[in-house]
Amino acid sequence: xxxxxxxxxxxxxxxxxxxxxxxxxxxxxxxxxxxxxxxxxxxxxxxxxxxxxxxxxxxxxxxxxxxxxxxxxxxxxxxxxxxxxxxxxxxxxxxxxxxxxxxxxxxxxxxxxxxxxxxxxxxxxxxxxxxxxxxxxxxxxxxxxxxxxxxxxxxxxxxxxxxxxxxxxxxxxxxxxxxxxxxxxxxxxxxxxxxxxxxxxxxxxxxxxxxxxxxxxxxxxxxxxxxxxxxxxxxxxxxxxxxxxxxxxxxxxxxxxxxxxxxxxxxxxxxxxxxxxxxxxxxxxxxxxxxxxxxxxxxxxxxxxxxxxxxxxxxxxxxxxxxxxxxxxxxxxxxxxxxxxxxxxxxxxxxxxxxxxxxxxxxxxxxxxxxxxxxxxxxxxxxxxxxxxxxxxxxxxxxxxxxxxxxxxxxxxxxxxxxxxxxxx
Amino acid sequence: xxxxxxxxxxxxxxxxxxxxxxxxxxxxxxxxxxxxxxxxxxxxxxxxxxxxxxxxxxxxxxxxxxxxxxxxxxxxxxxxxxxxxxxxxxxxxxxxxxxxxxxxxxxxxxxxxxxxxxxxxxxxxxxxxxxxxxxxxxxxxxxxxxxxxxxxxxxxxxxxxxxxxxxxxxxxxxxxxxxxxxxxxxxxxxxxxxxxxxxxxxxxxxxxxxxxxxxxxxxxxxxxxxxxxxxxxxxxxxxxxxxxxxxxxxxxxxxxxxxxxxxxxxxxxxxxxxxxxxxxxxxxxxxxxxxxxxxxxxxxxxxxxx
Numbered sequence: 001x002x003x004x005x006x007x008x009x010x011x012x013x014x015x016x017x018x019x020x021x022x023x024x025x026x027x028x029x030x031x032x033x034x035x036x037x038x039x040x041x042x043x044x045x046x047x048x049x050x051x052x053x054x055x056x057x058x059x060x061x062x063x064x065x066x067x068x069x070x071x072x073x074x075x076x077x078x079x080x081x082x083x084x085x086x087x088x089x090x091x092x093x094x095x096x097x098x099x100x101x102x103x104x105x106x107x108x109x110x111x112x113x114x115x116x117x118x119x120x121x122x123x124x125x126x127x128x129x130x131x132x133x134x135x136x137x138x139x140x141x142x143x144x145x146x147x148x149x150x151x152x153x154x155x156x157x158x159x160x161x162x163x164x165x166x167x168x169x170x171x172x173x174x175x176x177x178x179x180x181x182x183x184x185x186x187x188x189x190x191x192x193x194x195x196x197x198x199x200x201x202x203x204x205x206x207x208x209x210x211x212x213x214x215x216x217x218x219x220x221x222x223x224x225x226x227x228x229x230x231x232x233x234x235x236x237x238x239x240x241x242x243x244x245x246x247x248x249x250x251x252x253x254x255x256x257x258x259x260x261x262x263x264x265x266x267x268x269x270x271x272x273x274x275x276x277x278x279x280x281x282x283x284x285x286x287x288x289x290x291x292x293x294x295x296x297x298x299x300x301x302x303x304x305x306x307x308x309x310x311x312x313x314x315x316x317x318x319x320x321x322x323x324x325x326x327x328x329x330x331x332x333x334x335x336x337x338x339x340x341x342x343x344x345x346x347x348x349x350x351x352x353x354x355x356x357x358x359x360x361x362x363x364x365x366x367x368x369x370x371x372x373x374x375x376x377x378x379x380x381x382x383x384x385x386x387x388x389x390x391x392x393x394x395x396x397x398x399x400x401x402x403x404x405x406x407x408x409x410x411x412x413x414x415x416x417x418x419x420x421x422x423x424x425x
Numbered sequence: 426x427x428x429x430x431x432x433x434x435x436x437x438x439x440x441x442x443x444x445x446x447x448x449x450x451x452x453x454x455x456x457x458x459x460x461x462x463x464x465x466x467x468x469x470x471x472x473x474x475x476x477x478x479x480x481x482x483x484x485x486x487x488x489x490x491x492x493x494x495x496x497x498x499x500x501x502x503x504x505x506x507x508x509x510x511x512x513x514x515x516x517x518x519x520x521x522x523x524x525x526x527x528x529x530x531x532x533x534x535x536x537x538x539x540x541x542x543x544x545x546x547x548x549x550x551x552x553x554x555x556x557x558x559x560x561x562x563x564x565x566x567x568x569x570x571x572x573x574x575x576x577x578x579x580x581x582x583x584x585x586x587x588x589x590x591x592x593x594x595x596x597x598x599x600x601x602x603x604x605x606x607x608x609x610x611x612x613x614x615x616x617x618x619x620x621x622x623x624x625x626x627x628x629x630x631x632x633x634x635x636x637x638x639x640x641x642x643x644x645x646x647x648x649x650x651x652x653x654x655x656x657x658x659x660x661x662x663x664x665x666x667x668x669x670x671x672x673x674x675x676x677x678x679x680x681x682x683x684x685x686x687x688x689x690x691x692x693x694x695x696x697x698x699x700x701x702x703x704x705x706x707x708x709x710x711x712x713x714x715x716x717x718x719x720x721x722x723x724x725x726x727x728x729x730x731x
Contacts, residue, residue, distance in 0.1 A: 048675050248674050251629060254522050302578040307527045314670055315579070 004424050005033045007121035009112075009128065009135060010145075012039035012058070014270060015336040016127040019147040019219060021049050022245035023125070026417035037115055041067075049245075054119060056111045058104040075274050082275065082353040083376050086164045087176065090183035093354055094162065098184055098208070102191045105130050109198070113138075123214075123424035130191070131209040133198035141214040141423045145416075147243075147335050149356035149363070150220040153211065156229040160206075164358030166366050167226060181205040211236070215423045217416055219243055219335055221342050223403055224363050238419055241410035242339040250321035257309035258292050262327035262391045266295040267319065272332045272353055273298030278375070280304070285380050286311055291387065294322060320344070328390050332375075333357030338364060345404030347390040347397070349383075351375040369400070434508055436474040439464065441483060445498045451611070455484060455492040481507025497611070497638065516544055516552045521561075525577055525669040532571040560658060561665075576666045585659060586711045592655050593640070593707060594700035597691065601648030604691055608642050613688060616681045630668065632677045637664040639684045643691070680710060 006027055010016035017038075024034035028050075036046040040055040047053055062070065081093040112134035116124070124135050127145035129152070135142050146152050151161040156173075159165035163176040181188075184206065192202035203210060216237045225239065232239075252263075266282070268275070279297060286293045287308035297304065297313045304313055319337070323329055323344045331337035333352040338360050341348045348370035350361035364370035371386045390396070440460060444453070457475065461468045475492050478484040485495040510518070519542060523529045538549045553570060556562040562570040576582040596602070615635045637660050644656035683706040690699035 048673070050675075253526075253670060256519070256523070256528075299579065301527070302580070304527050305530065309528065312526060 001031060003032055004122040004421060005035065005119065006420060006424065007035050007037055007054075007116065007119050007124045009037040009056075009124060009126045009132070011128040012042050015334050016145075016147050017042060017045055018245055019243050019336055020125065020127050020145065021046065021051070022243040022413045023145075023416045023420070024051055025049070025246055026413040027420070030417060030421075032417075032421065035119055035121070037112065037119075054115045056108050056115055058108045058111075060107070079274060086162055086358045087179055089162070089354060090179055095183050095187065098187045101130050101208075102187055102194070105132055105191070106194055108132060109134050123420055125420060129208060131195070131200075131203075133195065133200055136200065137198070140425050142212050143215040143217060143420055143423065144209070144212040145217050145219070147219040149335060149359040150218055150224070150226055151356065151359045153216075153218070153232065154207065155226070158226045158228060159359060159362070162355055162358055164352070164362050166362050177206065215419060217419065219339060219412070221339060221403065221407060223342070223367055223369060224338075224360075238415070240412035240416055241407040242343045243412045243416055244320050244340055244343045245413070247318035247321045250318050250325060252325065253294075253312050255292050255310060255312050258290060261290050261292055261310075263292050263294065263325060264328045264330060264387065265317070265319075265322050265326040266293060266330040267317070267337065268296075268332040268351070268353070269334050269337075270298040273300050275353075276300050276303045282383075283308065283311055285383060289384065289387065291391075294326070328387065333360035333364070335360060339407075342369065342400070342403055343407045345397070345400040347371075347393070347400060349373055349386050349390065351378070368396070369403075433470060433473045433477055435511070436464065436466070436470055437477045437508055438511055440471075440474055440478065441498060444494060449494050449498070451494050451496055451607075453494045454490075455494060457491070477508070483507070497608075512544070512548055513552050513555070516542055516548055517555065520552065520556070521665055522669050524572060524575075525666060529572075532565060532569055534570075535568045559661065561662075575662050583711070585663070586707055589656075589659055589707050590704055592652055592659070593643070594704045596643060596647040596649065596652045596656055597696050597700040597703055599647055599649045599652060602691075602696060603646050603648065605642065605646055606692075608645065609688055609692065612639050612642050613685065616685055620678065620681055629672050629674065632674065632681075633664060633667050633672055636677060636680060636684070637661075639688075643687075646691075676710070680706065683709065 004027075006024075008020045008024055010020040020036070024036070024046075027034045035052045035054060037054050037056050038046060039058050043053055043055050078093050078096070081089055084092065109132070112132055116134065116138045121138075121140060123140055124138060124142045125145055126132065126135050126142060127147050129148065149161065151159055151163075154160070157167070157170065159167065159169065160173055160176045160180060162180070163173070165172055165176065188203075188205060188208070191208060195202060213236070215235075216232070218232065218237065218239045219242065220239055221241050222239070264286075267273075273279070273296065276297075279295065279300075283293075283295070283304070287310065289310075291310065293311045294317065295311060295313050296315075296317050296319075298315060301313050301315050307313055320340050320343075323340050323346055326344075326346055328349065329337065329341045329346050330349040330351065331341070333350045334357060338348070338350075348364055350357070350364050350370050351373050352358045352361040353375050361370075361372045365372040371390060373382060373386060440455075443460075443463065444455070449455075455475065457468050457471050460471045460475075464471070475484060475486075479486050479492065482495055483498075484492045486492050516538075520529070520538070535546060535549050535553065538544065538553070539546055542549075553562060557564060557570065560573050561575065563573045565571050574581065574584075576585045612635070616639070619632055619635055640660040641657060644653045644660070647653040647656070683702065687699050687702045687706065690696075690702055
């Protein structure tokens, strides 16, 4: 066996990063080397799992204080936008994000080229929302990892990305696409100009990344997949049944109240944790309910006081290990959370606030695998009913158990590793 | 029978506490008569308590030599390992659990604690006294106490780390530092036993205690009593804090290798290098995951904590 070096370049989000860690672990178990190109802010995350890191500058140099100030401003500006409809988020949150994402692609070009020259990988796996010319022109096979919703790869029969529309809402697709293209027109043109300067063809309106000519892996379990007008089939396209990483075991903390009641794990991702007021509202209700709650409040744990006896907060949990022990998961529809819940056979309450969360929430609801609650307009009784219903629904539990067994048997991590090695140099 | 068993257990705890207060170290002889005189009881209950402590591994017994302390005493708990926790120790742990879980406010009263935990006033007063002596509580007005500084928030953890950056390397550079070969040997053995075990299997508490005992061991060798005291206090606070969450096995694995590297330097007499390694070790422990990130969020917005 020839030992291969596979370079991973996940977007600087925990979803993409940790999904790639799972696959990298499988490669390492097979005797190959996996290394990570990463945003400097994520340095240490991959080393924590034993992987070499190659930080790539993706932003103008800033001091820690400047970054902190920028970040506080970003949260302040956009937190109210999470209350908007998917349509109204397009010219606000979504456009701002794309402006910065295109900036990062331009800034990262030269450092990426240098890093790839140093690493000399046999293949590159990119889990991102934008195409980086340096990766596509590195002279080795590249693999597109789609760990967002399947809606990221457009199709006439698939809802537009970030729309939150369902498979039967085809009549509404053109209007949303038009709004999307209008909101992102200027930034899309800027990105296309960058591509043309790198001798890459422009992309159609609304698209920021092409599929790979070599291999595309979609992290979308069978029960949630869409019927496509143009199906995505092997050998270029493969669906993975989740890529759940190995994590630290989870020791249940000492929770003083509600012993022997169902355990509910709550996480809205690290950005979602910034909405402290929403968590406070939820915790006030949770205090009265016969469950134990584990809540990932990210960097905001210090904002909470008088935490009820049946609630445990923390900055971080080894999520897959926690979900394994939970009875129900409340999340924001992030693709990792969706698939970790399915992998362990747990029902979900989904409260999305942006990006692909809208799409995943709708899809889970439509496929009968979870309950979609409006993030802000929910009523207490709706939450109470959802918790009670999902923790006692035996037919759903059986169905989720069968899905879990299929996903575990499929071993998405190992399947991804094999497919990547097959196309590697 | 149950009452007698309980009284032997209680006597065993009191013996452990006495040995801890006296600073007894492994190998210290434990004499029956002296204990009987100290506690005002006959040798019979003392003998039973000592047998219990031998069964739980705190003491060892050799014919004609008698009892001696078998292992370092856990500075974080008044209990000897293996003994069922006392009511006071249970209350102590419950208060800490709730403090680190943000369930308790910054101040508390005896009545609040009695009501919340359903415990007698005497027990509450004993625990409050113990926590005050430990620096975990500070006396306020009347029957009120407030929590003392502890690594119970992100900012407090950062301040604690910056304080340790000042004192722990300094302790290694302090003239008169006296390495304790036997103590270091025990630390190495425990570290290596955990490192060779599957990192994902062993209990977190064993890792936390081994890591904290390493820092305590260096404090014990420091000739500067003020530095030593400050390090022991920081170590105790961190130990108690991580019992209640935040420990990361993978980071601890790296930390243990760093500990062994520091011990190598100390035992080679290279104290400046040991101090530099200690500074790097404390800084490495501060590396945190990005506080906030999200799909689509620009990477420019990621605060880095170092």
